[in-house]
Amino acid sequence: xxxxxxxxxxxxxxxxxxxxxxxxxxxxxxxxxxxxxxxxxxxxxxxxxxxxxxxxxxxxxxxxxxxxxxxxxxxxxxxxxxxxxxxxxxxxxxxxxxxxxxxxxxxxxxxxxxxxxxxxxxxxxxxxxxxxxxxxxxxxxxxxxxxxxxxxxxxxxxxxxxxxxxxxxxxxxxxxxxxxxxxxxxxxxxxxxxxxxxxxxxxxxxxxxxxxxxxxxxxxxxxxxxxxxxxxxxxxxxxxxxxxxxxxxxxxxxxxxxxxxxxxxxxxxxxxxxxxxxxxxxxxxxxxxxxxxxxxxxxxxxxxxxxxxxxxxxxxxxxxxxxxxxxxxxxxxxxxxxxxxxxxxxxxx
Amino acid sequence: xxxxxxxxxxxxxxxxxxxxxxxxxxxxxxxxxxxxxxxxxxxxxxxxxxxxxxxxxxxxxxxxxxxxxxxxxxxxxxxxxxxxxxxxxxxxxxxxxxxxxxxxxxxxxxxxxxxxxxxxxxxxxxxxxxxxxxxxxxxxxxxxxxxxxxxxxxxxxxxxxxxxxxxxxxxxxxxxxxxxxxxxxxxxxxxxxxxxxxxxxxxxxxxxxxxxxxxxxxxxxxxxxxxxxxxxxxxxxxxxxxxxxxxxxxxxxxxxxxxxxxxxxxxxxxxxxxxxxxxxxxxxxxxxxxxxxxxxxxxxxxxxxxxxxxxxxxxxxxxxxxxxxxxxxxxxxxxxxxxxxxxxxxxx
Numbered sequence: 041x042x043x044x045x046x047x048x049x050x051x052x053x054x055x056x057x058x059x060x061x062x063x064x065x066x067x068x069x070x071x072x073x074x075x076x077x078x079x080x081x082x083x084x085x086x087x088x089x090x091x092x093x094x095x096x097x098x099x100x101x102x103x104x105x106x107x108x109x110x111x112x113x114x115x116x117x118x119x120x121x122x123x124x125x126x127x128x129x130x131x132x133x134x135x136x137x138x139x140x141x142x143x144x145x146x147x148x149x150x151x152x153x154x155x156x157x158x159x160x161x162x163x164x165x166x167x168x169x170x171x172x173x174x175x176x177x178x179x180x181x182x183x184x185x186x187x188x189x190x191x192x193x194x195x196x197x198x199x200x201x202x203x204x205x206x207x208x209x210x211x212x213x214x215x216x217x218x219x220x221x222x223x224x225x226x227x228x229x230x231x232x233x234x235x236x237x238x239x240x241x242x243x244x245x246x247x248x249x250x251x252x253x254x255x256x257x258x259x260x261x262x263x264x265x266x267x268x269x270x271x272x273x274x275x276x277x278x279x280x281x282x283x284x285x286x287x288x289x290x291x292x293x294x295x296x297x298x299x300x301x302x303x304x305x306x307x308x309x310x311x312x313x314x315x316x317x318x319x320x321x322x323x324x325x326x327x328x329x330x331x332x333x334x335x336x337x338x339x340x341x342x343x344x345x346x347x348x349x350x351x352x353x354x355x356x357x358x359x360x361x362x363x364x365x366x367x368x369x370x371x372x373x374x375x376x377x378x379x380x381x382x383x384x385x386x387x388x389x
Numbered sequence: 390x391x392x393x394x395x396x397x398x399x400x401x402x403x404x405x406x407x408x409x410x411x412x413x414x415x416x417x418x419x420x421x422x423x424x425x426x427x428x429x430x431x432x433x434x435x436x437x438x439x440x441x442x443x444x445x446x447x448x449x450x451x452x453x454x455x456x457x458x459x460x461x462x463x464x465x466x467x468x469x470x471x472x473x474x475x476x477x478x479x480x481x482x483x484x485x486x487x488x489x490x491x492x493x494x495x496x497x498x499x500x501x502x503x504x505x506x507x508x509x510x511x512x513x514x515x516x517x518x519x520x521x522x523x524x525x526x527x528x529x530x531x532x533x534x535x536x537x538x539x540x541x542x543x544x545x546x547x548x549x550x551x552x553x554x555x556x557x558x559x560x561x562x563x564x565x566x567x568x569x570x571x572x573x574x575x576x577x578x579x580x581x582x583x584x585x586x587x588x589x590x591x592x593x594x595x596x597x598x599x600x601x602x603x604x605x606x607x608x609x610x611x612x613x614x615x616x617x618x619x620x621x622x623x624x625x626x627x628x629x630x631x632x633x634x635x636x637x638x639x640x641x642x643x644x645x646x647x648x649x650x651x652x653x654x655x656x657x658x659x660x661x662x663x664x665x666x667x668x669x670x671x672x673x674x675x676x677x678x679x680x681x682x683x684x685x686x687x688x689x690x691x692x693x694x695x696x697x698x699x700x701x702x703x704x705x706x707x708x709x710x711x712x713x714x715x716x717x718x719x720x721x722x723x724x725x726x727x728x729x730x731x732x733x734x735x736x737x
Contacts, residue, residue, distance in 0.1 A: 107589055243444035244444065245660050245693075248673040249675075270590065273619075300664060313594075317619055320623075321643060329595075332592065333589075
């Protein structure tokens, strides 16, 4: 019994469960711009500007886009690490943005985050064991020798030796530190993890290890991921569905194979074509976008992508009308005025 | 027998533009020294595009810096190393001749243009400075050439942009400024150290396109340092793979991707996620890159290698010829039958 998603509140690609684990609606985060002696608010950086999506239990939704598109702010706003300006976030039926104090802390036990730079997010003076144990103690899940046993199990699960618990973060390589970050997030038994560029800082050979680990853990524990990344090739391996962001908005959202196979938004097409192909014999049809993304402090009118859009169908309407994110074919949402609705048979994956 | 006697440094058209021989770069590490670059040799021909590829800590960036004698102290280039560029022995040049070569004949593009550019000078002034040092052009001519160069690297409204400061430009534009500065003297060799790593993928595509286009127009040689095999596939005619301070494989780009000889190259190629390839699991290389202070005996890759056998622990393999322009450093080349026996490697 899946309700047909309305165009304005999109996002259930598959009618797999009635209620998604996470529902984000019209999420907005504006950072004020203050100028002058009196520091008056003279404008706002619209880092996230009306973002809506669902994440289902056991699913990986990837949020991709270039720097400044708002993907990291979106992830952190959901966890209230940044307070969003407006919008709603429902997690397992609970309104996350209304929570305060103790109830918010309890909710954070179920929603965790893995950061890009595991070194910057680990306290250099705390042993790895203490860092992992902290969450267990704060949330009253285990203490004393029970907590130590839990730490050993967690280290083992992420592929590290239990005796590493006594060591400090600087004694580990980047890949090992990322495994520690994952163990720490898992310690409190969350059901949802925001993975914020978890492999971007890692070498290729180590990146593959961490990607595989995240997938294994997801399968074993039924985890849901919001996987924030700029590397589309990694996303192609991790995601069930992909949301493409540009200048604070989602411009396309679809199941993985649809996004990579038949992207409809000109920005997505350009983004995919820009990825260097590790094959010297490959023929490349690259769509080179002119210029840089505009500033989110002063976004273009109408479709935010129109100044760089290479699509020949672009016209004056694109400069005036903000395109809604519409379901152009089942499960495939596109924010483009020039893209007709196609009622294709459902993509079965 | 001295090296310089057997390898005389006269300019001849058949000699490579750059000839690096037995380069060693060491850092003091406690009572010991860490050889971050451990005796590597390679060449770059005139007009050639060579990629130096490897993971963090393999010594690729230090190698690049050493070519301009920019190795940061306490690191030092060890005796016996030789770098010959266009007939000049870089490591014995006096400061004045070195300055002539830097910027004029051999130029460098760094990864992070924000830290490589001077924040208190306009970008135009910084490019013009190169001309003031190396030419006797008038102020007017200097400025005209500067603006013209900025236009050539694809900066719109170059005249106005030249008067802006680095912080007023986007990351992609700053990298274009760096490229303009490197190319203003029409150097014979441009060394680009991860020039697109800090950039977004659509901007990276623009910059790579620009480098390809400039190379075609000027005939400069390019030594590109990168960890990204996608970039390698698009930019290189020849590839040098480094691991733990050594060259482990060297080949033409097509041959390297089609038939990698070294297990490390093979593993790297298999580990990169590819668009449109719907595999369940990514291939991994076990473990991580060893520290230069704690290299395994014998072959430095052996504790991560799925084919390693007894000989790998006792004897370091030499860089041997695999094909006409293809070399690799692995005992499997002499004992190819062992490639069939792949065993799991324990992750430390």
